[in-house]
Amino acid sequence: MSLTLLALEWLILALVIGLAFFTSRWLRFRHLRQLSLAEARLTKIQLHQHSVDCQLSLGLVASELVISLDAFSTFGLLLLNLVGGSSRMANELLVRARREAVVRLKREAVALGATGIMQLRFEQLTFGSGDRRNQRRFCIQAYGTAYR
Amino acid sequence: MICTNTETLSGYRIVKHLGLVSGSTVRAKHIGRDFMAGLKNLVGGELRGYTELMTEAREEAYLRMLEEAKRLGGNGVINVRFSTASISQSASEILAYGTAVVIE
Numbered sequence: 001m002s003l004t005l006l007a008l009e010w011l012i013l014a015l016v017i018g019l020a021f022f023t024s025r026w027l028r029f030r031h032l033r034q035l036s037l038a039e040a041r042l043t044k045i046q047l048h049q050h051s052v053d054c055q056l057s058l059g060l061v062a063s064e065l066v067i068s069l070d071a072f073s074t075f076g077l078l079l080l081n082l083v084g085g086s087s088r089m090a091n092e093l094l095v096r097a098r099r100e101a102v103v104r105l106k107r108e109a110v111a112l113g114a115t116g117i118m119q120l121r122f123e124q125l126t127f128g129s130g131d132r133r134n135q136r137r138f139c140i141q142a143y144g145t146a147y148r
Numbered sequence: 149m150i151c152t153n154t155e156t157l158s159g160y161r162i163v164k165h166l167g168l169v170s171g172s173t174v175r176a177k178h179i180g181r182d183f184m185a186g187l188k189n190l191v192g193g194e195l196r197g198y199t200e201l202m203t204e205a206r207e208e209a210y211l212r213m214l215e216e217a218k219r220l221g222g223n224g225v226i227n228v229r230f231s232t233a234s235i236s237q238s239a240s241e242i243l244a245y246g247t248a249v250v251i252e
Contacts, residue, residue, distance in 0.1 A: 020190050027192065051154045059152060068193065070193070139202055
C-alpha cells in the first residue's frame with residue numbers, strides 16, 4: 001500500500017518535471033519563431049552602430065527586456081561550473097534577448113516614422129546583487145537614435 | 149524637447165551647450181511580481197512584470213534628466229547614455245545622463 005503511494009508520488013514528480021521541461025522547450029521554440037517573423041517584417045529599418053548623415057534626428061528610442069534561464073539549463077550551467085566549457089543554452093538565451101530588444105526598438109522607430117536607428121548601444125542592467133536568482137535573470141537594454 | 153545619443157543633431161542647429169544633466173531613480177522589485185516571476189523561473193523566458201518595472205524606471209530617470217535640462221533653459225539633450233548600479237540585494241539604480249543644449 002505504502003509502496004504504491006510512494007510510486008505514485010514519484011510518478012507525479014516525474015510528470016511535473018517532464019511537463020515543465022517540455023513547456024520550456026516549447027516556449028523557447030515559439031519565441032524563436034515569433035522573432036524571425038517580426039524580424040522579417042522589420043528589415044526596412046536600418047541599424048547602425050555609428051552616426052550616419054541623415055535629414056532629421058527623430059529622437060531617442062530605448063527598450064528593455066528581462067529574460068530568465070529555465071531551471072534545466074540553470075542546472076546544466078551549475079554542472080558546467082565544475083568542468084568548465086561553454087553553455088549553449090545560456091548563450092542562446094542572451095542572443096534571443098538582444099534580438100527581441102532590437103525588434104522592440106525597431107517597432108518604436110516605425111511608430112516615429114523613422115527609416116533607421118543609429119548609434120545603437122546594448123547595455124546590461126542589473127537588479128541588485130544579492131539574490132541568488134539574479135544570477136540567471138538578465139535585463140538587456142538597447143537604445144539608439146531614430147532618424148529619417 | 150529632442151533627445152539623441154549622437155553628438156550632433158541632424159536637421160537642427162545647436163546654438164549653445166549647457167553642460168551635463170542627469171536623472172536617476174532607484175527601484176526595488178514588487179513582491180507580487182516576484183511571486184509570478186518565481187513560477188516563470190522554472191520554464192524560463194521573458195519576465196514581463198520585470199520588463200515593465202525596468203521600462204518604468206528608465207522612463208522616470210529619463211524624464212528627470214529632461215526636467216533638469218529644462219531648468220537650465222535647454223530644449224534638447226544630446227549624447228544620452230544609460231547606466232545602472234546595484235544598490236542592495238533587490239534594488240538597483242538607473243541613471244540617464246547627457247549634455248543639455250539649446251537648439252533651433
